[in-house]
Amino acid sequence: MTPCPSSEQLSAFLDDEVSDSRRAEMQEHLRVCPMCAAELERMKSVSRVVSESPAPHLSQISLHRLHVRVDEAMDQGLLRFVRVFNVVAACVLIAGSSWLMVKTHEARTVESTTPAAPPWVDVAEVSDTPTGAYSTPAAAWYLADDRGDETP
């Protein structure tokens, strides 16, 4: 007869958690060892009483509450996403507006440092010909070399 297995090994045997070869050995041993067979039976009784005890039942109301709670959690998750998205969008808007403001200010600064032409002169583009391509008669008189002290 093989040596008696430990009660831990018997417990594993009960749960079919021993190797095939070890199971065969233990089955043979249990056939001829009443003490181990009795110990195994006691373990089976405990297992049976526990596993066959009536299971607590989740009522329909509790199940409904569970679904509602899960829905709330899902909505909170979506809400969190929307909040984050809004924050990001606001930051982009603020950054974009700031950039536009800076660019606008720069453009105005350039304009203000350039002296404006007198309002009575329309400066025309001067061509190579003696007569030029003056945009107005006043411009032509102003730019002429021989006007002397005459006024138009």
Next chain:
Amino acid sequence: MVQHNPEADDIELLRRAGGGDSAAFHALVDRHAQRLYRLAVSLIGNAADAEDVLQETFIGAHGGLKSFQGRASVKTWLTRILVLQAAQWRRNRQRKKTRSMDDSMPAAPGGGEAAMDVRAAIAKLSPEFREVLVLREFEKMSYEEIAGVLDVPRGTVESRLHRARGEMRELLKAYLP
């Protein structure tokens, strides 16, 4: 005849839930709520707190949908989340120093005196023994699966289960031959 594969159904529901299909997640809740509730009651000891832990389990599962990698079954994955939530509940309770498990309300009604005694006996076990016992006796999980859920070596499961049964034998003497 087409073999029905519950695990394949769970995987498909999980995949759809991960894609934003809330109905699929609710279907998963329906498939696992009773089983997980029984576990929760066994681990926590009273119905009200077990319900809270169950809710936190599914909320946690929904939040972690994308982290499911398929290495374990959906059943094992959900069970692990429940066990972790139950452990968190115990830690919170320790901090608040609320009434002990022995003084807790009786677990869910039904089953008669013997059932109450079994639940009361389970409640008297240490958390580590309680976990292995309920996972084995109620969930019929293998030692490897239990080791995966509890993140302990297989040998630890074997040892704890054996000792848990020994304690239960003492506690349930009246009901054993």
